[in-house]
Amino acid sequence: METSKTYIIGNWKMNGDKALAERLAMAAMALPPKSHVQVVLCPPAIFMGELANLVDVTRIGLGGQDCHMQAEGAFTGDVSASMLYESGACYVLVGHSERRCGHGETNQIVAQKALQAANAELIPVICIGETAEQRKSGLANVVIEQQLAESIPEELAAGKFLLAYEPVWAIGSGQSATTDDIEAMHRHIITVVGKQKGAAANDVAVLYGGSVKAENAGEILTINGVSGVLVGGASLDPDAFSDIVAAAT
Ligand code: PGA
Numbered sequence: 129m130e131t132s133k134t135y136i137i138g139n140w141k142m143n144g145d146k147a148l149a150e151r152l153a154m155a156a157m158a159l160p161p162k163s164h165v166q167v168v169l170c171p172p173a174i175f176m177g178e179l180a181n182l183v184d185v186t187r188i189g190l191g192g193q194d195c196h197m198q199a200e201g202a203f204t205g206d207v208s209a210s211m212l213y214e215s216g217a218c219y220v221l222v223g224h225s226e227r228r229c230g231h232g233e234t235n236q237i238v239a240q241k242a243l244q245a246a247n248a249e250l251i252p253v254i255c256i257g258e259t260a261e262q263r264k265s266g267l268a269n270v271v272i273e274q275q276l277a278e279s280i281p282e283e284l285a286a287g288k289f290l291l292a293y294e295p296v297w298a299i300g301s302g303q304s305a306t307t308d309d310i311e312a313m314h315r316h317i318i319t320v321v322g323k324q325k326g327a328a329a330n331d332v333a334v335l336y337g338g339s340v341k342a343e344n345a346g347e348i349l350t351i352n353g354v355s356g357v358l359v360g361g362a363s364l365d366p367d368a369f370s371d372i373v374a375a376a377t
Pocket of ligand 1: 139299302361362
Protein backbone atom coordinates (compact mmCIF):
# COMPACT_ATOMS: atom_id res chain seq x y z
CA MET A 129 0.00 0.00 0.00
CA GLU A 130 1.24 3.50 -0.66
CA THR A 131 2.52 4.66 2.68
CA SER A 132 1.94 8.24 1.55
CA LYS A 133 -1.71 7.56 2.39
CA THR A 134 -3.09 7.75 5.90
CA TYR A 135 -5.70 5.14 6.77
CA ILE A 136 -8.37 5.85 9.36
CA ILE A 137 -10.30 2.64 9.88
CA GLY A 138 -13.33 2.40 12.15
CA ASN A 139 -14.03 -1.05 13.57
CA TRP A 140 -17.59 -1.01 14.93
CA LYS A 141 -17.37 -4.58 16.23
CA MET A 142 -20.78 -6.05 17.21
CA ASN A 143 -22.23 -2.69 18.19
CA GLY A 144 -25.05 -0.42 17.17
CA ASP A 145 -28.13 -0.85 15.06
CA LYS A 146 -29.26 0.27 11.62
CA ALA A 147 -29.98 3.79 12.84
CA LEU A 148 -26.47 4.23 14.26
CA ALA A 149 -24.92 2.69 11.14
CA GLU A 150 -26.79 5.23 9.07
CA ARG A 151 -25.72 8.13 11.31
CA LEU A 152 -22.07 7.07 11.20
CA ALA A 153 -22.18 6.63 7.43
CA MET A 154 -23.68 10.10 6.93
CA ALA A 155 -21.11 11.66 9.26
CA ALA A 156 -18.30 10.01 7.29
CA MET A 157 -19.77 11.27 4.03
CA ALA A 158 -19.93 14.80 5.45
CA LEU A 159 -16.16 14.83 6.04
CA PRO A 160 -14.26 17.06 3.64
CA PRO A 161 -12.46 14.71 1.22
CA LYS A 162 -8.67 14.65 1.49
CA SER A 163 -6.77 12.89 -1.27
CA HIS A 164 -4.14 11.46 1.10
CA VAL A 165 -6.59 10.16 3.71
CA GLN A 166 -8.48 6.91 3.23
CA VAL A 167 -11.39 6.49 5.61
CA VAL A 168 -12.69 2.94 5.99
CA LEU A 169 -15.78 1.86 7.95
CA CYS A 170 -16.01 -1.75 9.16
CA PRO A 171 -19.66 -2.33 10.12
CA PRO A 172 -21.16 -5.64 11.19
CA ALA A 173 -21.36 -7.68 7.94
CA ILE A 174 -25.15 -7.70 8.04
CA PHE A 175 -25.18 -3.91 7.47
CA MET A 176 -22.63 -3.91 4.63
CA GLY A 177 -25.10 -3.82 1.75
CA GLU A 178 -27.12 -1.05 3.36
CA LEU A 179 -23.99 1.01 3.94
CA ALA A 180 -22.83 0.53 0.38
CA ASN A 181 -26.02 2.30 -0.68
CA LEU A 182 -25.42 5.17 1.72
CA VAL A 183 -21.77 6.03 1.10
CA ASP A 184 -19.80 6.78 -2.01
CA VAL A 185 -17.37 3.85 -1.82
CA THR A 186 -14.87 5.69 -4.01
CA ARG A 187 -14.49 8.10 -1.04
CA ILE A 188 -15.35 6.08 2.04
CA GLY A 189 -14.11 2.52 1.92
CA LEU A 190 -16.06 -0.31 3.53
CA GLY A 191 -14.48 -3.28 5.23
CA GLY A 192 -15.53 -6.54 6.81
CA GLN A 193 -14.47 -7.38 10.36
CA ASP A 194 -13.59 -10.97 9.47
CA CYS A 195 -14.02 -13.50 6.67
CA HIS A 196 -13.85 -17.28 6.51
CA MET A 197 -10.60 -19.05 5.62
CA GLN A 198 -12.33 -21.03 2.85
CA ALA A 199 -13.89 -19.57 -0.29
CA GLU A 200 -17.26 -21.28 0.31
CA GLY A 201 -18.83 -24.35 1.83
CA ALA A 202 -20.73 -25.81 4.75
CA PHE A 203 -19.71 -23.23 7.37
CA THR A 204 -22.89 -22.23 9.13
CA GLY A 205 -23.01 -18.62 10.21
CA ASP A 206 -19.80 -17.59 8.45
CA VAL A 207 -19.26 -14.99 5.75
CA SER A 208 -16.88 -15.39 2.82
CA ALA A 209 -14.51 -12.78 1.45
CA SER A 210 -16.30 -12.71 -1.90
CA MET A 211 -19.67 -12.12 -0.15
CA LEU A 212 -18.17 -9.08 1.54
CA TYR A 213 -16.77 -7.88 -1.76
CA GLU A 214 -20.10 -8.36 -3.49
CA SER A 215 -21.81 -6.38 -0.71
CA GLY A 216 -19.55 -3.38 -1.27
CA ALA A 217 -16.47 -4.01 0.89
CA CYS A 218 -12.96 -3.28 -0.35
CA TYR A 219 -11.16 -4.24 2.87
CA VAL A 220 -11.42 -6.88 5.59
CA LEU A 221 -9.82 -7.16 9.01
CA VAL A 222 -8.19 -10.52 9.64
CA GLY A 223 -6.58 -11.74 12.84
CA HIS A 224 -8.08 -9.15 15.16
CA SER A 225 -7.18 -10.15 18.72
CA GLU A 226 -10.87 -10.65 19.52
CA ARG A 227 -10.90 -13.32 16.80
CA ARG A 228 -7.55 -14.78 17.82
CA CYS A 229 -8.49 -14.94 21.53
CA GLY A 230 -12.26 -15.48 21.34
CA HIS A 231 -12.37 -17.82 18.34
CA GLY A 232 -9.04 -19.62 18.61
CA GLU A 233 -7.67 -18.22 15.37
CA THR A 234 -4.03 -19.14 14.81
CA ASN A 235 -1.50 -17.32 12.65
CA GLN A 236 -2.01 -20.02 10.01
CA ILE A 237 -5.76 -19.42 9.92
CA VAL A 238 -5.17 -15.69 9.69
CA ALA A 239 -2.81 -16.19 6.72
CA GLN A 240 -5.42 -18.36 4.99
CA LYS A 241 -8.06 -15.67 5.56
CA ALA A 242 -5.74 -12.98 4.19
CA LEU A 243 -5.25 -15.09 1.07
CA GLN A 244 -8.99 -15.62 0.63
CA ALA A 245 -9.46 -11.88 1.00
CA ALA A 246 -6.88 -11.11 -1.67
CA ASN A 247 -8.40 -13.74 -3.99
CA ALA A 248 -11.74 -11.93 -3.61
CA GLU A 249 -10.14 -8.57 -4.52
CA LEU A 250 -10.28 -7.33 -0.92
CA ILE A 251 -7.35 -5.70 0.87
CA PRO A 252 -6.74 -7.65 4.08
CA VAL A 253 -5.81 -5.64 7.15
CA ILE A 254 -3.71 -8.19 9.03
CA CYS A 255 -3.87 -7.50 12.77
CA ILE A 256 -1.08 -8.43 15.16
CA GLY A 257 -0.29 -7.57 18.77
CA GLU A 258 1.19 -8.92 21.98
CA THR A 259 -0.61 -9.51 25.28
CA ALA A 260 0.25 -7.67 28.50
CA GLU A 261 1.98 -10.80 29.87
CA GLN A 262 4.10 -11.15 26.75
CA ARG A 263 5.17 -7.51 26.95
CA LYS A 264 5.94 -7.80 30.68
CA SER A 265 8.10 -10.84 30.00
CA GLY A 266 10.05 -8.95 27.32
CA LEU A 267 8.60 -11.14 24.57
CA ALA A 268 6.73 -8.47 22.57
CA ASN A 269 9.23 -8.31 19.69
CA VAL A 270 9.52 -12.09 19.39
CA VAL A 271 5.74 -12.57 19.42
CA ILE A 272 5.24 -9.92 16.75
CA GLU A 273 8.00 -11.44 14.65
CA GLN A 274 6.31 -14.84 14.75
CA GLN A 275 2.87 -13.37 14.03
CA LEU A 276 4.29 -11.54 11.01
CA ALA A 277 6.18 -14.59 9.75
CA GLU A 278 3.13 -16.85 9.99
CA SER A 279 0.17 -14.51 9.37
CA ILE A 280 1.34 -12.84 6.15
CA PRO A 281 0.95 -15.28 3.26
CA GLU A 282 4.11 -15.73 1.21
CA GLU A 283 2.09 -15.28 -1.97
CA LEU A 284 0.83 -11.84 -0.94
CA ALA A 285 2.84 -9.01 -2.50
CA ALA A 286 3.77 -6.01 -0.35
CA GLY A 287 1.26 -3.64 -1.95
CA LYS A 288 -1.69 -6.00 -1.40
CA PHE A 289 -2.23 -5.84 2.35
CA LEU A 290 -2.15 -3.51 5.35
CA LEU A 291 -0.87 -4.31 8.84
CA ALA A 292 -2.40 -3.13 12.08
CA TYR A 293 -0.31 -3.29 15.25
CA GLU A 294 -2.74 -3.51 18.16
CA PRO A 295 -1.29 -4.42 21.55
CA VAL A 296 -4.00 -6.59 23.10
CA TRP A 297 -3.78 -4.77 26.44
CA ALA A 298 -4.41 -1.42 24.74
CA ILE A 299 -7.63 -2.50 23.01
CA GLY A 300 -10.69 -1.09 24.74
CA SER A 301 -8.68 -0.32 27.88
CA GLY A 302 -8.49 3.46 27.47
CA GLN A 303 -4.72 3.08 27.76
CA SER A 304 -2.93 3.37 24.42
CA ALA A 305 0.73 2.39 24.03
CA THR A 306 3.26 5.21 24.53
CA THR A 307 4.52 7.05 21.48
CA ASP A 308 8.02 5.61 22.09
CA ASP A 309 6.70 2.06 22.27
CA ILE A 310 4.58 2.55 19.14
CA GLU A 311 7.52 3.98 17.21
CA ALA A 312 9.88 1.21 18.32
CA MET A 313 7.39 -1.55 17.45
CA HIS A 314 6.55 -0.06 14.06
CA ARG A 315 10.27 0.13 13.27
CA HIS A 316 10.61 -3.51 14.31
CA ILE A 317 7.62 -4.51 12.16
CA ILE A 318 8.97 -2.77 9.07
CA THR A 319 12.38 -4.44 9.58
CA VAL A 320 10.82 -7.89 9.98
CA VAL A 321 8.56 -7.46 6.95
CA GLY A 322 11.64 -6.30 5.03
CA LYS A 323 13.19 -9.72 5.61
CA GLN A 324 10.13 -11.35 4.03
CA LYS A 325 9.31 -8.95 1.26
CA GLY A 326 12.60 -7.13 0.61
CA ALA A 327 12.66 -3.45 -0.26
CA ALA A 328 8.95 -3.62 -1.15
CA ALA A 329 8.27 -3.69 2.62
CA ASN A 330 8.56 0.07 2.49
CA ASP A 331 5.22 0.05 0.67
CA VAL A 332 3.46 -1.71 3.54
CA ALA A 333 1.29 0.63 5.58
CA VAL A 334 1.42 -0.19 9.30
CA LEU A 335 -1.49 1.17 11.34
CA TYR A 336 -1.67 1.48 15.12
CA GLY A 337 -4.75 0.44 17.07
CA GLY A 338 -5.66 0.33 20.76
CA SER A 339 -7.52 3.11 22.57
CA VAL A 340 -7.12 5.64 19.78
CA LYS A 341 -9.39 8.61 20.45
CA ALA A 342 -9.80 12.20 19.30
CA GLU A 343 -7.42 13.34 22.06
CA ASN A 344 -4.44 11.18 21.08
CA ALA A 345 -4.97 10.54 17.34
CA GLY A 346 -3.04 13.62 16.20
CA GLU A 347 0.05 12.65 18.18
CA ILE A 348 -0.11 8.97 17.18
CA LEU A 349 -0.47 9.84 13.50
CA THR A 350 2.75 11.88 13.54
CA ILE A 351 4.84 8.97 14.88
CA ASN A 352 7.44 7.73 12.41
CA GLY A 353 6.29 4.54 10.72
CA VAL A 354 2.61 4.99 11.59
CA SER A 355 0.48 5.07 8.41
CA GLY A 356 -2.90 5.27 10.05
CA VAL A 357 -5.05 4.12 12.94
CA LEU A 358 -7.55 1.35 13.59
CA VAL A 359 -10.22 2.75 15.88
CA GLY A 360 -12.71 0.70 17.89
CA GLY A 361 -14.79 2.43 20.58
CA ALA A 362 -14.28 6.00 19.33
CA SER A 363 -15.45 5.04 15.83
CA LEU A 364 -19.00 4.63 17.26
CA ASP A 365 -19.19 8.32 18.09
CA PRO A 366 -19.65 10.37 14.91
CA ASP A 367 -18.02 13.49 16.42
CA ALA A 368 -15.04 11.64 17.86
CA PHE A 369 -14.45 9.73 14.63
CA SER A 370 -14.69 12.93 12.57
CA ASP A 371 -12.13 14.56 14.88
CA ILE A 372 -9.79 11.59 14.41
CA VAL A 373 -10.10 11.89 10.63
CA ALA A 374 -9.50 15.63 10.91
CA ALA A 375 -6.30 14.90 12.85
CA ALA A 376 -4.89 13.14 9.78
CA THR A 377 -3.33 16.12 8.08
P1 PGA B 1 -10.39 0.39 20.75
O1 PGA B 1 -10.39 -0.90 19.77
O2 PGA B 1 -10.12 1.59 19.88
O3 PGA B 1 -11.74 0.40 21.35
O4 PGA B 1 -9.29 0.18 21.73
C1 PGA B 1 -9.46 -1.02 18.73
C2 PGA B 1 -9.69 -2.30 17.98
O5 PGA B 1 -10.10 -3.29 18.59
O6 PGA B 1 -9.49 -2.37 16.76
